[in-house]
Amino acid sequence: MSFTLSFMHSCSTDEILLQNDSNIQTVSREEAIQFLQQNPLKGSGNKTSKTTTLSNYDAITLEKITNSDQLLTVIPLPDNDKQQNSRVLLLTVNDTLKSAVFTMYPDVDQSTKEFSGRVLITSMSGDFFKGFRMKNGYIISKFIKETSLNKTNKIESKSTLAYATEPIKLHEVIIPARKPVQSLTVAYLYVYSWEIESSSYSDLYWGFGGGGGGSGGSAEPVVEDPCDQLKTQNSNTDYLSKIQSLKKNTGLKNETGFIENKDGTFKDLINTTNDGLDIPKDANTIGFNHTHIDDYESGDYDEDGNAIINQPIKIFSPKDVMTFIILLNNANRQNISLGSIYGKVISSSNTYTLKFEGVISDINQSIPFDKVLDRNYQKAIKKNGLENGFLQFLQDTGIKGVSLYKVNTDGTAEKKSLDANNNIVTTPCS
Incomplete structure (x- = not known):
C-alpha cells in the first residue's frame, strides 16, 4: 500500500x-x-x-x-x-x-x-x-x-x-x-x-x-510514594493472582504478561511467536507486567556441535525502559499521576518494579534506543552484575527519575540505588 x-x-x-x-x-x-x-x-x-x-x-x-x-x-x-x-x-x-x-x-x-x-x-x-x-x-x-x-x-x-x-x-x-x-x-x-x-x-x-x-514547579504532576503504590498492589488479590500465574510461566520459551488500564482493569498479552513480548504503548495503559524467561536451547549449534543456549537477562531491558518512558509521556499529556505508572518484570530468580520519582522534565526525550544502546546495556550487566549493571546503565545513559524496586517473595519491597562510588544501596519500604 x-x-x-x-x-x-x-x-x-x-x-x-x-x-x-x-x-x-x-x-x-x-x-x-x-x-x-x-x-x-x-x-x-x-x-x-x-x-x-x-x-x-x-x-x-x-x-x-x-x-x-x-x-x-x-x-x-x-x-x-x-x-x-x-x-x-x-x-x-x-x-x-x-x-x-x-x-x-x-x-x-x-x-x-x-x-x-x-x-x-x-x-x-x-x-x-x-x-x-x-x-x-x-x-x-x-x-x-x-x-x-x-x-x-x-x-x-x-x-x-x-x-x-x-x-x-x-x-x-x-x-x-x-x-x-x-x-x-x-x-x-x-x-x-x-x-x-x-x-x-x-x-x-x-x-x-x-x-x-x-518549566514551572507547580506545573509538574505530583509523584506519589512508590512504596505506597507497591503496598496497594500487594493488597489487590486479582493483581496478585495474575502475578502468581506469570511466575509459573518463566520456564516457557516465550514471554507472557498483562497490562493494567487506567480504569484499573487488566488485559492479558498474547505471545506465541518468540521470546519477546510486544507491550502496548497506548494512552490507556498505565502499567505492564511480564516475564523474562529462563535459559533455553536456541535450536542452533556451534561448530563443535554443542547446543547454543539463549540466556535472557533477568531484569528490565532497554526496550522495557523505553516503554516505561512512553507511558510516562502519555500520562503527562493526560494529566494522569506519574506515580501510577509502573513496569514489572518477573523471572524465576527475582521480581523487579520500575517507578518514577522525578518530574517529567527529567526525562531525556532524545535517547536513541538502538543496537548501540543494547550493546552498552549488555556490557554494563556483564561487568557489574544484574542490579548494579542496570542502575549504572540508567545513570550512564542519562535516564533520570527512574527508580528500581525489588519485590521479595513475602511481598515486601526495597529500593535499589547507587551511592557516590556506584555501590548498591538497599532501602527497605517501611
Missing part, C-alpha cells in the same frame, strides 16, 4: 465527513511506519531546511477519539524537550490518509498545570496550517499566516523542527470570547476552514494534553 502526503486546506465535503464517525479509520502501526518511511519531516526553510525520516516506531501510540471506536495515530518527535512537544497525527478520512504535525511551545514562565504557550499545526513539509495561543488553559488568540494586509501584531515562530532556520511570520488575532480547551475536533486538525468556534458542530474530539514539559 502506497501513501502520499495529504494536508487539506479547504474542502466543505471533508468538513462533513469529519463530523461522521463512519468516515474515519485508525491508521495502523504498520501503515504509519510505511507512511513515515515515504514522507520525511521537513523544516520550513528552503535552502537551509533539513529533512529527517522518523524511525522511532516503538513510540507510536493510538489515542482515543471521543464518540468514536476509531483511534488517532500519534508519533512524538525524538527531539522533544522542555521548549517544545511535537507529534505527528495520522488519521484516515474517506480512505485517504491525512497527516498533521501538532507542536506545543510552553511559555517560559508557565506556573500552573494548565497549558500556557503557543500551539502550531503544520504539514510534514513544515508549512503553517493553523495555530493559537493559550493562557492557563484558555485560548486567547489565533494565528494566521502573514500577508501584505496583516503586518501588525506579528510574531515569529520556528517551525516544528528545531533545526529549521527560517521563521514562520504569523499575524496574531485576539479572540474576545475566551474559552478553556483541552481537546480539539479532528475536523479542526485537518480542515483549513474549520475554526475553534466550530467545535459545537462535531462530536469527534482528541485530547491533546499539557504538552511540552513546561
